[in-house]
Amino acid sequence: MALVEIRDVHKTFGKVEVLKGVSLDVEEGEIVTIIGRSGSGKSTLLRCINALESVDSGEIRVEGERVHAKMPDLKKFRQRVGIVFQAFNLFPHLKVERNITLAPLLTGRTEKAKARALAEDVLTRVGLADKIDAWPEQLSGGQQQRVAIARCLAMAPHLMLFDEVTSALDPELVGEVLKVMEAMAKQGMTMILVTHEMGFARNVADRIVFMHQGRVWEQGPPAKLFANPETPELASFIASAK
Amino acid sequence: MNFLPLWRYQNQLIDGAIVTLELTVISAVCGLLIGVAGAVALNGHITPLRWLVRGYIELFRNTPSLIQLFIVFFVLPNFGLKLPAFEAASVALSLYFGAYSVEIIRAGLDSIPRNQVEAGQCLGLSGWQVFRHIVLPPALRNAYPAVTSQFVLLLLGTSLASQVATDELFHVAGFIESRTYRSFEVYAVICVVYFAMAMSFKALFAIIGAAAFRWPRRR
Numbered sequence: 001m002a003l004v005e006i007r008d009v010h011k012t013f014g015k016v017e018v019l020k021g022v023s024l025d026v027e028e029g030e031i032v033t034i035i036g037r038s039g040s041g042k043s044t045l046l047r048c049i050n051a052l053e054s055v056d057s058g059e060i061r062v063e064g065e066r067v068h069a070k071m072p073d074l075k076k077f078r079q080r081v082g083i084v085f086q087a088f089n090l091f092p093h094l095k096v097e098r099n100i101t102l103a104p105l106l107t108g109r110t111e112k113a114k115a116r117a118l119a120e121d122v123l124t125r126v127g128l129a130d131k132i133d134a135w136p137e138q139l140s141g142g143q144q145q146r147v148a149i150a151r152c153l154a155m156a157p158h159l160m161l162f163d164e165v166t167s168a169l170d171p172e173l174v175g176e177v178l179k180v181m182e183a184m185a186k187q188g189m190t191m192i193l194v195t196h197e198m199g200f201a202r203n204v205a206d207r208i209v210f211m212h213q214g215r216v217w218e219q220g221p222p223a224k225l226f227a228n229p230e231t232p233e234l235a236s237f238i239a240s241a242k
Numbered sequence: 243m244n245f246l247p248l249w250r251y252q253n254q255l256i257d258g259a260i261v262t263l264e265l266t267v268i269s270a271v272c273g274l275l276i277g278v279a280g281a282v283a284l285n286g287h288i289t290p291l292r293w294l295v296r297g298y299i300e301l302f303r304n305t306p307s308l309i310q311l312f313i314v315f316f317v318l319p320n321f322g323l324k325l326p327a328f329e330a331a332s333v334a335l336s337l338y339f340g341a342y343s344v345e346i347i348r349a350g351l352d353s354i355p356r357n358q359v360e361a362g363q364c365l366g367l368s369g370w371q372v373f374r375h376i377v378l379p380p381a382l383r384n385a386y387p388a389v390t391s392q393f394v395l396l397l398l399g400t401s402l403a404s405q406v407a408t409d410e411l412f413h414v415a416g417f418i419e420s421r422t423y424r425s426f427e428v429y430a431v432i433c434v435v436y437f438a439m440a441m442s443f444k445a446l447f448a449i450i451g452a453a454a455f456r457w458p459r460r461r
Contacts, residue, residue, distance in 0.1 A: 052363070052364070075366045075368060076366065078363065078365065078366040079366035082364070085360075085361065087357055089357045089358060091376055092380060092458075093379045093383070093455075093457045094457070102367075102375060103362075103365035106367055107366050107367070135457050135458050137459070155365060155366065
């Protein structure tokens with residue numbers, strides 16, 4: 001059984017059908033990168049996977065459990081699926097440590113005495129152990145995004161979703177975030193990324209999924225997909241992304 | 243001009259000022275609780291409740307506070323709710339302050355970006371936990387300046403309670419005036435007292451604000 005099973009998912013916003021029957025499986029430990037033009041439905045699909053958006057028809061299962069906004073154990077489910085956003089979304093009124101430990105403490109995953117050690121541990125994994133007492137506003141964009149990743153890691157998720165996590169960063173800060181993600185990939189984390197970083201997609205992903213007009217247009221291992229795109233849409237996308 | 247005849251009334255003046263402070267603080271605390279609850283209700287999904295809160299706000303913000311006080315003190319007893327003057331004034335002023343607080347706090351809540359809520363939800367927090375730990379603190383910071391200036395208006399507005407014979411500062415002044423016929427002097431003195439109280443509160447709020455909201459502002 002795949003960790004994530006997406007079957008014929010449709011999603012409409014107002015009159016616009018954003019997802020027109022998407023099916024996709026992601027195996028445990030797999031790194032899947034979703035690419036495509038803006039408006040192709042990539043981010044919407046990602047948001048459906050952790051029930052930030054509900055699907056109109058079709059179904060999404062994560063670890064066999066059907067995902068929807070009214071699922072009884074939505075909170076528990078979300079503790080298992082981490083998501084990192086384009087805009088970091090750190091809590092500006094909490095120091096880095098508290099940003100990380102808030103959810104583990106409130107959900108009972110950790111106790112007060114061990115919280116700081118937990119924060120230190122996940123911050124070390126993103127290379128920011130020295131920033132534990134900083135305010136988010138005192139950090140660069142790249143550092144904020146790494147704290148956001150650490151905040152997810154503190155919940156020990158089984159699956160991580162990344163929604164264009166480098167798009168809001170200055171070019172010189174992109175590398176440090178990608179490096180952290182690459183390290184996570186090596187440690188066996190299951191990851192689904194929406195990204196415009198073609199280099200990263202090519203080097204780290206096990207599989208590339210090209211979405212176009214609300215459908216999975218083409219997918220496969222990066223080497224094959226980038227070298228021999230089967231569809232003219234993917235070929236022109238790769239050409240324009242270079 | 244002669245302030246000397248007022249000297250023997252200093253204890254009454256101090257007591258009056260204390261009653262004014264009590265009235266202000268009680269009404270402010272109750273009003274703020276109304277404000278938070280009302281703001282949550284206005285942002286909620288229960289339509290009749292939203293209408294109720296909306297009606298309450300419009301009613302209390304568009305009618306004279308003095309009449310609101312009279313209704314609580316003179317009219318409610320006809321319906322079996324008979325309150326002493328101080329309590330009646332506290333209720334009326336709480337409702338008055340609450341009506342303004344709802345709008346101020348709602349604006350504060352609305353100023354928190356949606357993605358903060360999503361980030362909290364995605365960490366597996368409950369709706370209440372997201373509100374309490376993620377939305378409310380920055381919302382209160384954004385609402386704080388408006389709350390403090392509304393608080394000063396409330397402090398000055400407590401003088402209305404004199405009209406139902408609450409022994410607050412303004413009522414005490416009226417009493418002293420009737421005894422001494424020193425109108426200008428009496429009202430000049432309590433004016434200074436009001437001014438000093440208002441300025442002290444502003445200084446206090448600045449200190450509280452600096453202590454409570456220590457995180458750096460967005461650049």
